[in-house]
Amino acid sequence: MGNEQIPQIAPVVPTPHRSRRQQAAPPGAVQWLVDRISAVRELLTGRPVSLYAASVLRIGYGLLYLVFLLREFRHRDEIWGPGSPWTPSLARQLFDQTGWNSILTLSDSRAYFELCYVMALVTSALFMLGWRTRVMSILFAVVVISFHARAIFMTDGGDNLLLLMAIYLVLTACGRRWSLDARRDRLKTARASNAPQQVGSYSAQQLRDARITLTTVVHNCGMFVIAAQVCFLYGTAGLYKVQGASWGSGTALHYVLNLELFQPWPALSHLVDEHTILIAIVGYMTVLLQVAFPFVLFGRLKYPVVAMLLGMHLGIAVLLGLPLFSGAMIIADAAFLPDRFYTFLPHLSRRAAQRTGMWRPAPGRAARCGSVPSQGRPGVLSSTRRATPAAVQKDTTSAAGLASDQS
Structure with a gap:
């Protein structure tokens, strides 16, 4: 018995305490959740989505309301003016109950009403064309709200959706495509490509990036609200x-x-x-x-x-x-x-026009017609190289590829 060896017992290592939720969760569940959160974050902050769709909404609703105001031009006094059966005093009494408001009830003067009507026409036209879209979207929403609230019982109900869309479009970057603002930005970018690139301070760059990210998030949320509204x-x-x-x-x-x-x-x-x-x-x-x-x-x-x-x-x-x-x-x-x-x-449309012989590309125009401005951070070029026309063309071509992949 003296030659028998005593077996060695391995020391017991205490295992860390895990909650029931951690024990029940599979190892890849946390990583899957992190990946989904990162995907949602990238979707919201990566780049603005559906810029062309937002521009179509801007053009469509601006044109629709402009045509609506021109169609009712002969009956403007009976619907919204001082001669309406729904008088301004009745409208103010209704505002006390509903909380609505209208710029048309600020004065009972006919001259003031005619001025408001002309301004509504001008605002709708400029919003449709995309001139200073950020400001015009706010003014267009004010116009639609004011005319809707002034004669809420005089229309056919079709302006209810138009009212909601006018409010939602304030949140979107609906002037990035097919607008006068987009044309002005393209001309500014073309002029800046021929000038030396100025490198700003680090704080100014950070503020610019924060503004772009905030604009992107608000735009994407606005488009999501529009889609949810239509689905609902x-x-x-x-x-x-x-x-x-x-x-x-x-x-x-x-x-x-x-x-x-x-x-x-x-x-x-x-x-x-x-x-x-x-x-x-x-x-x-x-x-x-x-x-x-x-x-x-x-x-x-x-x-x-x-x-x-x-x-x-x-x-x-x-x-x-x-x-x-x-x-x-x-x-x-x-x-x-x-x-x-x-x-x-x-x-x-260009291909159809070429087949019918109604359109021929001008010399040197074919290279410019396919370029699309960038969707993410326009105007931000690398500080290590000069913004040459070839580099700008390369950036816009890659942005066009990204725009064509989004849905």
């Missing part, structure tokens, strides 16, 4: 129709077409009403499209859905006499088309 509108409208017995039986459009309030052309309404089966099919398709719209936005199925919704709104504008509502909805649907769709349109 379509979803609730579709679910509300599902609960109706007339929509379930396919007879809802029959009753709508026989309402005198929505018969701009009675003969056309009666002609369409004679096709009973077609009306039932259109009614079912309307409900299906509205309910399915929020679920098809992340695939290619959204293109035929948006096309069918375009036809539906055109039918509403013609048959029911609601052009303002239909126009507002058509422009809102354009927010879901990716930027590569809008950048492809000029090439498609």
